[in-house]
Amino acid sequence: MIEIKTTTEGDVHEIIVNGEVDASSSIHLDNALEQAFGEHTKVLVNLENLNYISSAGLGVFIARLDEIREKKLNMVLFGMNDKVKNVFAILGLEELLVIEADRKSAIGQIEA
Amino acid sequence: MSQKVKIRITLFIGLLSWILFSFFDIYFIILNRYDMSEAYVDILPQAFLTLFILSTLFYYRYIITRAESVNFMDLLWRVFITGLVTTIISLFIRLIFNLYSDTSFIQNPVTVNFLYHIYVGLVVIYLISTFVVWKRFILYQKSKNLIQLWNFFEYALLVSLAFDFLGYELQSNSFNIALVFLTTFSLVLSFNLKWIAYLNFRQKWKSILFILLSGIYLYHFFLNLTTYSGTGALIHDLLDRVFIVAILIFIMIYAAISVLVTLFNLPTSSVFERKLKEAVDFQKLSQSVPAGQSEVETYEILIDSSMSAVFAEAAWIEIKQSKENKIIKRNINKKTISEVKSAITDSDLGKVVNLEFSGNVSQQKIFTSLSKGEYRSVFALPILIKNEQIGALVLLQEVSDAFNREMVNIITTFVNQASIALENARLLDDAIENERYKEQLKIAKNVQKSLLPEVLPSNKDFCIAAYSMAAEEVGGDYYDIIHHGDGRFSLVIGDVSGKGTSAAFNMAQMKGIFHSLGQQNLEPREFIVQANEALARCLEKSSFITASYYNFDTNNRRINFVRAGHCPTLIYKAKEKKANFLQTKGMGLGVLRNSEYEKYVYSNAIKYDPGDIIILHTDGITEATDQNNQQFGEEGLKTALLKNVSKQPEQIREGIIEELYSFLNGKKLDDDYTLVILKFT
Numbered sequence: 194m195i196e197i198k199t200t201t202e203g204d205v206h207e208i209i210v211n212g213e214v215d216a217s218s219s220i221h222l223d224n225a226l227e228q229a230f231g232e233h234t235k236v237l238v239n240l241e242n243l244n245y246i247s248s249a250g251l252g253v254f255i256a257r258l259d260e261i262r263e264k265k266l267n268m269v270l271f272g273m274n275d276k277v278k279n280v281f282a283i284l285g286l287e288e289l290l291v292i293e294a295d296r297k298s299a300i301g302q303i304e305a
Numbered sequence: 306m307s308q309k310v311k312i313r314i315t316l317f318i319g320l321l322s323w324i325l326f327s328f329f330d331i332y333f334i335i336l337n338r339y340d341m342s343e344a345y346v347d348i349l350p351q352a353f354l355t356l357f358i359l360s361t362l363f364y365y366r367y368i369i370t371r372a373e374s375v376n377f378m379d380l381l382w383r384v385f386i387t388g389l390v391t392t393i394i395s396l397f398i399r400l401i402f403n404l405y406s407d408t409s410f411i412q413n414p415v416t417v418n419f420l421y422h423i424y425v426g427l428v429v430i431y432l433i434s435t436f437v438v439w440k441r442f443i444l445y446q447k448s449k450n451l452i453q454l455w456n457f458f459e460y461a462l463l464v465s466l467a468f469d470f471l472g473y474e475l476q477s478n479s480f481n482i483a484l485v486f487l488t489t490f491s492l493v494l495s496f497n498l499k500w501i502a503y504l505n506f507r508q509k510w511k512s513i514l515f516i517l518l519s520g521i522y523l524y525h526f527f528l529n530l531t532t533y534s535g536t537g538a539l540i541h542d543l544l545d546r547v548f549i550v551a552i553l554i555f556i557m558i559y560a561a562i563s564v565l566v567t568l569f570n571l572p573t574s575s576v577f578e579r580k581l582k583e584a585v586d587f588q589k590l591s592q593s594v595p596a597g598q599s600e601v602e603t604y605e606i607l608i609d610s611s612m613s614a615v616f617a618e619a620a621w622i623e624i625k626q627s628k629e630n631k632i633i634k635r636n637i638n639k640k641t642i643s644e645v646k647s648a649i650t651d652s653d654l655g656k657v658v659n660l661e662f663s664g665n666v667s668q669q670k671i672f673t674s675l676s677k678g679e680y681r682s683v684f685a686l687p688i689l690i691k692n693e694q695i696g697a698l699v700l701l702q703e704v705s706d707a708f709n710r711e712m713v714n715i716i717t718t719f720v721n722q723a724s725i726a727l728e729n730a731r732l733l734d735d736a737i738e739n740e741r742y743k744e745q746l747k748i749a750k751n752v753q754k755s756l757l758p759e760v761l762p763s764n765k766d767f768c769i770a771a772y773s774m775a776a777e778e779v780g781g782d783y784y785d786i787i788h789h790g791d792g793r794f795s796l797v798i799g800d801v802s803g804k805g806t807s808a809a810f811n812m813a814q815m816k817g818i819f820h821s822l823g824q825q826n827l828e829p830r831e832f833i834v835q836a837n838e839a840l841a842r843c844l845e846k847s848s849f850i851t852a853s854y855y856n857f858d859t860n861n862r863r864i865n866f867v868r869a870g871h872c873p874t875l876i877y878k879a880k881e882k883k884a885n886f887l888q889t890k891g892m893g894l895g896v897l898r899n900s901e902y903e904k905y906v907y908s909n910a911i912k913y914d915p916g917d918i919i920i921l922h923t924d925g926i927t928e929a930t931d932q933n934n935q936q937f938g939e940e941g942l943k944t945a946l947l948k949n950v951s952k953q954p955e956q957i958r959e960g961i962i963e964e965l966y967s968f969l970n971g972k973k974l975d976d977d978y979t980l981v982i983l984k985f986t
Contacts, residue, residue: 216803223847248802252847255896276936284851284870285892285905 194218197225205303206233211242214250223253230257234266235303239296241272246280258289267291271299312367319360326353327422330541334415348470350541354425355466358548361429365437377500378508380438381515387434388522391427395529398424421533425543428526432552435519439559443497451497458490465547474545483547484554491555495562506574509567516560516567523557579614583715586610590722600624600727604633607698607723614719615712617700619680622688624696625660637701641679645701648675654685662687662694671717672708681705684712686720690728746778753779753809756816761786766859767986770954772962773979774925780977781808782923783815787823792859795823795832796981799852799894800871800923804977807848814843815850829854829867830908833894837869841898849895853921862985864919865910869894872924875942877950879916884943884950887911918957918984920946925978926961929969937968954982 195218196211208225212218229236254270261268271293273281281287293299306314330350369380398420405411444455465483474480504512534542543549589606604622612620612635621634621642634642649655653670656662672684682702687694698720702708753775761769773782781801788794797819801811818839822832832854840850851871857864868874870893873886892905913919922942929937942961949960958980 248849249847252802252849255849256847258897283872284849285890285896288890288892288905289897 195221197221199225199229201233204233205235205237205300207237207239209239213245214243215245215247216249219247219249219253222250226253226257230260230264230266236266236268237299237303238268238270239272240270240277243273243277246277251280251284251286254286254290267303269293269299269303271296308367312364315360315364315367319357319364322353322356322360323422323426326350326357327419329353330418330422331415334418351470354541355469358429358433358466361433362437365434369434369437369441371441377504378511380441381512384435384438384519385515388431388519391431392522392525395424395427395526399529417536418539421539424529424533428530428543431522431526432549432556435556436552439556442500443494445500455494458494461487461490462548462551465551469546469548480547484551487547487551488554491551491558495559498563498566501563501567501570502577504567504574505578506571509571509574513564513567516564520557520560523553527553583610583614586614587718587722590719591726600730601633603723603726607719608633608635611698611700611716611719614715615684615700615708616702617684618703619701620699622696622698623658623660625694630660644678645680645683645699648678649673649683654683657685657687657697658699660694660697662697671713674705679703682707684708684716686716688720688724690724690731749806749809750778753812756813757783758785762788765986766792767983768954769981769983770958771979771981772958773977774974775804775977776925776975777805779806779809780804781812782925782977782979783812783819784921784979784981785816785819785823789826794857796855796857796921796983797823797852798871798921798923798979798981799850800977802849808977811844811848811850815840829856829865830906833867833869833906834903837894837902840894844895849893851893862913863910864913865908867891867906867908869906870896872922872927875920875922875946877918877946878914880914884946886939913985915985918946918950918982921981923977923979925974925976926965926980928976929965929974929978930972931969932972937965941965941968954984957982957984
């Protein structure tokens with residue numbers, strides 16, 4: 194099950210992803226990113242309540258990498274638990290995505 | 306004895322006994338005339354007459370078969386024809402009588418008796434054949450009680466045959482008692498008239514006619530018999546036989562009751578006919594599809610049966626189809642159809658005819674009257690499959706208020722039956738299609754199996770065992786081993802993101818790329834960089850592959866390897882008796898699809914010793930979860946390995962899989978998993 198909420202504060206758009214992202218639910222995450230990148234350049238992805246992400250969920254971020262670089266978008270992921278963080282790390286995504294421990298440092302990163 | 310032989314024998318005995326009866330009778334008349342009466346023995350002609358009657362009875366029992374609804378008219382026709390023929394012959398005899406009544410030849414008792422014998426033969430034939438036909442009618446749809454009653458009646462008749470030997474005369478006391486007894490029986494039996502219900506209107510009229518004519522023949526025979534009786538010249542009067550008189554009365558009673566019942570059934574026969582037709586149509590509908598007919602034929606049967614059931618003047622069926630809806634119509638053109646449609650557009654029925662119906666049929670208004678137009682009554686019913694409207698049946702009448710609630714039930718039943726037939730046919734098609742897909746997947750599974758190495762070689766330096774299992778029929782895991790000779794070989798393991806068919810296609814591409822690159826004996830780093838370049842061109846944007854590539858050099862016990870986003874390799878050091886995951890950096894194939902990727906490829910090198918074990922796996926194992934959502938995890942794999950380190954790779958594999966399944970405790974794995982175990986010696 195996945196639950197996605199979005200908020201916008203000033204020029205920062207935040208996507209809050211709760212629950213699990215698997216092959217069937219990853220489409221919702223993709224839609225949220227699509228919409229965010231259409232209107233905003235500063236996007237926070239709040240993963241504090243994300244329990245599990247499958248390879249399909251990782252694929253959603255990977256598919257956006259080119260777009261982020263080309264459009265010079267600023268996307269910061271934060272709040273991952275250890276298990277989720279490990280999944281990102283094993284695949285080497287830590288080196289391509291901006292990942293922060295908590296919201297505060299994420300905002301600091303995105304405003305910089 | 307075959308039926309044919311039986312028929313011939315009875316025919317022969319009948320004929321012979323009639324001749325003997327006639328011969329003896331006349332012989333005794335002549336004896337009598339010359340006053341030699343003391344030699345007269347009455348028993349012989351009596352016996353032969355009885356034999357004649359019996360053999361006629363058996364003859365007709367053999368040739369008149371069981372009554373079925375299809376041959377009622379044939380049986381009546383037989384009675385009618387037999388009666389006609391016998392009557393004509395008897396009229397001919399009568400004619401001779403009348404023409405030559407003055408001559409002494411005719412007044413001679415020998416002549417009178419001989420003609421009477423012919424006459425007796427005719428009467429017996431007609432009576433017995435009609436009796437057998439009546440029997441068949443009475444026993445149509447028989448019950449056990451009825452059969453018992455009938456058998457009793459027949460036995461009583463046989464007894465009466467024997468009774469006739471006693472020579473009681475008509476209207477003597479004993480004669481009357483026997484007759485009353487048999488007549489009562491006839492009356493009771495005569496109320497079995499189920500066959501009449503199965504006649505249609507025309508057949509009913511015909512049977513009334515036939516039975517009335519049969520009655521006239523009977524009356525004619527009876528009259529003639531009494532005339533003969535009156536001459537006083539007869540030695541054996543047929544009317545002195547209880548059997549004959551009883552049968553005559555039985556036939557008369559049954560004929561009279563049949564005619565009356567048929568007559569009273571005439572007005573209702575159209576209703577019965579319609580009900581019968583409805584039942585037949587109903588059956589046709591339900592059988593239409595299994596009989597291998599197309600859907601259109603089901604619709605044709607539906608429209609025709611419905612029209613005849615409610616006396617509709619015109620009708621159409623519209624079936625939803627992807628392009629243009631299919632319309633099956635009767636006595637109506639497209640222009641009129643759209644006129645009717647527009648006339649009822651805003652009512653509930655409008656939704657039905659425009660195929661936009663949703664909801665419950667039983668709460669729906671099904672018929673309505675129109676104030677103008679060619680048709681004043683409209684009846685529309687949706688055709689539903691799984692509560693979804695696939696079409697509509699519309700019936701039309703020129704007069705208003707032509708449809709009623711009673712008709713709704715019939716048509717609803719028809720439509721339901723058609724829907725069931727159609728749904729069954731579609732389910733069958735789906736099942737066949739599914740079976741085909743399954744078959745295809747089975748083939749895919751076998752093809753994919755052939756993409757993995759069949760046997761893993763072992764030599765003096767190492768032993769190797771592997772296992773791969775897809776969560777669905779096909780999966781995205783891959784492993785392979787490539788020998789370069791001179792104690793050097795490469796091992797690769799890969800895992801495509803996702804699972805199922807799409808993963809399986811990418812796995813096949815991965816195999817192609819890995820296999821061709823593997824032959825070039827590249828350094829791990831070079832291998833991974835080139836593999837990324839090749840896969841970048843063929844993988845979907847959101848797909849990626851994780852892999853690990855190992856080069857083993859058994860000459861100096863060195864391993865060079867690169868981890869491309871794949872889950873870390875587990876290594877067991879025999880010296881230290883410890884197992885550890887090789888924590889190295891690395892990025893999945895297809896994550897970055899440009900020259901930048903090279904920056905994230907990290908080469909690693911380690912040494913090994915004999916007894917060391919290396920375990921390559923895919924995340925299907927470590928991410929396997931039990932009912933409580935707990936992962937088997939890296940710790941689970943490590944523990945499972947440590948329990949089995951002393952064994953050979955094959956047993957280690959079995960040991961780990963066993964541990965994994967006991968951890969899952971019956972829960973199914975939902976990802977592909979692969980295990981490659983390499984033990985150095």
